Amino acid sequence: MSAAADPRISSPAGDRREERRHAVLDAAEHLFLEQGYDRVSLAAIVKRSGGSLATVYEMFGNKQGLLRAMVDRSIEQNFSNLWSTDDDVPPSAQLRIMALRLHEHMVQPHIVALKRIVIGESLRDPAFARSFYDLVHRRRMADLAVAFAAWTAQGKAEIDDPEAAADLYSATVMCDAQYEALLGIGSNCDLSRVAAAIDWRLAPFLSYFRIA
Secondary structure (H helix, E strand, C coil), X not given: CCCCCCCCCCCHHHHHHHHHHHXXXXXXXXXXXXXXXXXXXXXXXXXXXXXXXXXXXXXXXXXXXXXXXXXXXXXXXXXXXXXXXXXXXXXXXXXXXXXXXXXXXXXXXXXXHHHXXXXXXXXXXXXXXXXXXXXXXXHHHHHHHHHHXXXXXXXXXXXXXXXXXXXXXXXXXXXXXXXXXXXXXXXXXXXXXXXXXXXXXXXHHHHHCCCC
């Protein structure tokens, strides 16, 4: 099979497109955080990133699409390939590690700033709020639900409703972290205390669903 026909090998054109996509996202994120979402135009983003408006529209649709893609990229960079169902790390340990990583991610200043932008745009445009929730949050919870179902099939858990359990896990481990971060409090708390609090909250979840 030739390199051009092998889907595992990226083409130069594909590489350039991905580089262009990341350049646009980087420029948009910097401008949004520097100047505020409402004040930044797509033309300003193109001026900083290079390329053309036509390319930005083709890749992202509009400025809201850029915002969704920014948040999704941040999550993908930090939380890709989250759940393993066939290695030696017990599910309970995976869930604890993930809870700590989620907390650390959510209190980062640039993530908090992006969250505030998303909330502001969601209040202005409920359709954006729904699409953001479906495309970003629901997709991540779907990945966890798949892992829950696999662990149950392997006898490592007893979860009758994986999707509901995924939502419960998110609510349990995040608790007030996002709320406090958005208000500008709690970002400097002792990590050992955070870990202890997460363990305390996670314990009944693990026990109820008999997660190994």
